[in-house]
Amino acid sequence: MFSGLDSGIASFKKAKEQLKVYRQSVLKWAFEGKLTEEWRKKKISNKEYRIANDEVSLVAEKETVYSSIKDLPDGWKWAKLDDVCTKIGDIDHKMQKSTDEGYPYIMTKNLTDELEISFANVKDISEVDYLSLSKKIKPEKGDIIFPRYGTIGKNVLVNTDRKFLISYSCAILKPDRNRVTSKYLYLYTLSPKISEEIRKYTVETTQANVGIRSIKLFILPLASLEEQNQIVNQIESRLSAADRLEEAIGQSLQQSGALRQSILKRAFEGRLVGQDPGEKPAAVRMEKPELREQLREHLRE
Secondary structure, three states: HHHHHHHHHHHHHHHHHHHHHHHHHHHHHOOOOOOOHHHHHHHOOOOOOOOOOOOOOOHHHHHHOOOOOOOOOOOOOEEEHHHHEEEOOOOOOOOOOOOOOEEEOOOOHHOOOOOOOOOOOOEEEEHHHHHHHHHOOOOOOOOOEOOEOOOOOOOEOOOOOOEEEOOEEEEEEEEEEOOOOOOHHHHHHHOOHHHHHHHHHHHHHHOOOOOHHHHHHHHHEOHHHHHHHHHHHHHHHHHHHHHHHHHHHHHHHHHHHHHHHHHHHHHHHOOOOOOOOOOOOOOHHOOHHHHHHHHHHHHHH
16 A cells, blocks of 8 residues: 555656646747747738737847847747836845834845745835835836846746835846736746846856846847737646646645555554454454564564
8 A cells, every 4th residue: 555655646746846847848838939829820810910019129120139049930029128128127235224114125035936025024124225225226016026146037026016125136127018018028037048048147156146237138039919918828827727736736745644644543453454353453452462572573574
């Protein structure tokens, strides 16, 4: 029974690892245009397809710079993050004092593994420091928080109207809504392609870091706003299914622990093997010294 249980647990753990690969594959396919390929063909055949941000000459002018990197689907363009953001930056690099109450000052340790902001046990700063530090830039709903030190790539999409600041160890990306949707840009910052960009510009010192100037140079494949929304829907649908499956796997792994204990309990109650109806339960029979000694011998072996 334990052998079968261990085999099942190993399969569940392998499935969890495969889900990680699947999620990255979904993001890779999405930004290669594969998830919306049929949708795009239908739009093109009906002459309803729009070129990616054809009104944005800045992106169009730079297209030749990126065309040699990788072929894109019809109507897509290469762009730099700086092309599709109104601003990319970090707050003033100044020391600030903690206060008993005020505005939350978020650091990378407050960004969870679920890619969310945890406001529990955060440092608070005064209104004066908040206004002073946020002169350059401050996070707002729809912005993307991009850690630049240590945990690079652990990005978060701001989904709150709450006023707070993020440490200068993180960059803030403000999407230009006329060129790119927040979710499209955010999901791209979690994709394998952005990992390539990060490796390209990361400076390896005592702690890996990437500068604001480098982040501005990161490239992304740009689809039309309409197709961006389609891509986001496709990604979220697939990742939601993966999340549900991972939750079910987690529950099964928890149940396997309880099942192991149940097997042991049934074993020492004599309920795993055939037993003579007139025979006393194993727990009672183990009161005999000779049976206890036999068990000790088995355990020694």
